Amino acid sequence: MKPLFVLLSAILIISGCASKFDRNDPLGKKSFPLISQDSTVVNFPQDYKGKTMVLGFIFTNCPDVCPLTSHNFQMLQEEAKNKGIKGVNFVLISFDPDRDKPWVLKDYAKVRGIDESNFKLLTGDKDTIRALMRKMQIVAVPGDTTKTSDGELMYFFVHSDKAFLIDKDNRVRSEYRGSKLDIAEAIKDLQALE
Amino acid sequence: MTAVILFLSLINLLSPQIKIENAWMRNASRGTNSALYFDINNTSSRDDELIDVSSDIAKVVQIHETYKQGENMGMRKVDSIIVKGKSIFHLSPAGFHVMVIRLKEDIKAGDKKEFVLTFRHQGKIKIKATVKSD
DSSP states (O other): OHHHHHHHHHHHHHHHHHHHOOEEEESSOOOEEEEEEOEEEEEGGGGGGTTTEEEEEEETTTTHOOOOOOOHHHHHHHHHTTTTOOEEEEEESSSSSSOOOHEEEEEHHHHHHOGGGEEEEOOOOOOHHHHHHHHHHHEEEEEEEEEEETEEEEEEEEEEEEEEEEEEEEEEEEEGGGGOOOOHHHHHHHHHHH | OHHHHHHHHHHHHHSEEEEEEEOOOOOOOBBOOOOEEEEEEOSSOOOOOEEEEEEETTTEEEEEEEEETTTEEEEEEEEOOETTTTEEOOTTTTEEEEEEESSSSSSSSTTEEEEEEEEEETEEEEEEEEOOOO
């Protein structure tokens, strides 16, 4: 009985040391052709193979929650740079492709002062975005609406608040809340994947 | 009666019972949306109610709250915010906020933008919110 207990303990310790991550889910071979804020085609996730990626989902008409996610990504980007962590890409995908065209994303990046050197904002055609959302289990359903004085119908989404850490082999390793991202914790995770 | 109302209004003007502190909003470009945040410090013992916010810088200005629905986040319009007597109500990211929809101009970090808040008892209060890139 005692040797069995020792063996089980050893297995638990070894497996605990082997990975700090709770997930190891491959994104699969399916490619999602998306378009960046610079109107370049990005094949997601294949184009990020060999690099670590922090991935989130937003819509640019969101005035409250999504800017928190964007801001957290910017802070993480800056902190990763300060810590000398290399080979990380930051990706925000819009789940509102009808309104978030590449030039809208470009303007969003510009006005928010995003360092675009390793930070992409992506959109795509509706079907591709929907398929990708299903794959990543992202929910975004139209919720609150309001009409402007000139008759424009504004809609907002009830949406997921998820962000993901994806390793160099395109495997999801961790999941965070985008608007409440713990920068220190995410930095440790990035260092563990270096 | 009119004299009493005038007198009370004068007292309100001279010593406001509602103080607006830490007003700020997010930078955003023309045609997009932003959010305004501030603290409402009700120094009187009487409850008051924020019933309207207006500004010339956007097509629509509304009081909203962000709420959690399971694991998802959503926003909805609210008619007003009640501020209890002798309390501070915080409008903050991912909570209550003022939606500033379809900006008529670019708003950049460091700018100051004017809003008019209307309270049921205190009446109108003009504020200037500092634009930040948070």
